Amino acid sequence: MSIAYLNGEYLPLEEARISPLDRGFLFGDGIYEVIPYYAGKPVGLVAHIERMIDGLAAVEIQSKTTLEQWSALLNDLISRNGGAEKNLGVYVHVSRGADVKRFHAYPENVEPTVFCFTFDIKDPEPVDRTAVHAYTVTTAQDLRWRRCHIKSTALLGNVMHFQQGYASGNSECLLYNDKNELTEGSSVNAYIVKDGVVITPIQDNQILPGITRRIIIDSLKEEGSIKVEERTVTMDEVYAADEVWISSSSKEIAPVTQIDGKPVGDGTVGEVWEKAFRIYTDAKFTHR
Template sequence: MSIAYLNGEYMALEEARISPLDRGFLFGDGIYEVIPYYGGKSVGLIPHIERMIDGLGSIEIKCNKSVDEWKELLDEVIARNDGANQNLGVYVHVSRGADTKRFHAYPENVEPTIFCFTFAIKDPEPVDREKVTAYSVTTTQDLRWKRCHIKSTALLGNVMHFQQGYASGNNECLLYNDKNELTEGSSVNAFIVKDGVVITPIQDNQILPGITRRIIIDSLKADGSIPVEERTVTMDEVLNADEVWISSSSKEIAPVVKIDDKPVGDGKVGQVWEKAFGIYTAAKFDHS
């Protein structure tokens, strides 16, 4: 039984209740995070918290918890769910709260709703290109809003793009803008590899500032053995890449071997992925 946190109280997840007038329910008016813990050890906890605080500030939700207070709360949620003995993700959701009416403008004197729960996550993939789970993706034009750098709970655009990939028998959907430039996936960031160089789209309002993305870039740069570039990536480059990866807190670095039913490179998981994933795996717990 998962123990959830809701507005200062711990309870069984199925007992958690919010008002139907909560703006998170009515408008998707909130910010969320998903943070992985492996045997009680978090990956990117402080960067996740800092991104959440930045997101709350971006949409003017006043939530006065400090980084340390958030860390204490999330560690407690993990502990109450026996996180030391299993791999768990913790979902954190902060909405603007419940008003007395449905009205688009931000209400005053409303307390934010804070909700957290845990769920099981799979063991990390092996650092072995012969054994790792390989992914297939489809592609489509990015039709979401222009503030994708904010991790909003209003995810309908992402859900619809993900469904497009899922319904076609793929694991994800890679997105491109009206200039035919790669942005990200419906629930992931994206990387390509060409001639041994790892390349990922520059961070702007078109993509989420992924914590796993940041750890990948920082750990590869610190190691120094694999060149990394952050720049515009065209879809022609994606389709002609030697390797393609997608990344997220739950997937870590997942190799893509097929795009729109066509093989990536030789259709096999690449050697650069294997080396990079080893570097990331050795460094991931250093970013909490």
């Protein structure tokens, strides 16, 4: 039985309840995180918590919980769910809380709702381009809001884009802006490889500041054998790329072999992905 955390109490997940007047339920008025733990070891725990704290500040949700307190809470929840023996993700959700009425303006004197639960995640993919699971994706113009750098629980735009890819038999949907420039995927960051160089869109309000993205960039730059560029990426470059990758906390670095029904490069997982994934794998537990 999975143990969840809700507003200071540990309880079976199926017993967790919130008010129907909670603003997270009514408005998607909240911030969330998903953090992977492999055999009890987190990936980017501090970076995830710092991003959540930044997101809460950006939407003016008043939380007094410190980074150290968040870390202790999440590690405790993982332990209570047997995380030392298996791979778990932890979902953290902080909404503005429950008011006595439905009203758009931020209410005063309302305590945030804090909800966390764990779920099983798969083992990491092998560092082997002949054995790794490859993804296929479709593409669409990015129709979400202009504050994608905030990890909001209001994910309907992302859900609709993801459903577009899923309904067409693909694993994801890569998005582009009105200038035909790559932004990210519906639930992932995105990268291309051309002539051995890894290129990813610059961090701005159009994309989420992915923690896995940051670990990838930092570890590749530190190791030094693969050049990395953060810059504008056109969709023409995407279609002409030698390799395309997507990344997230659950997917880590995932290779894409087909876009809109057409092969990426020669249609197989590339050598740069394999080398980069090995570098990332060696560094992921040491990144703060």
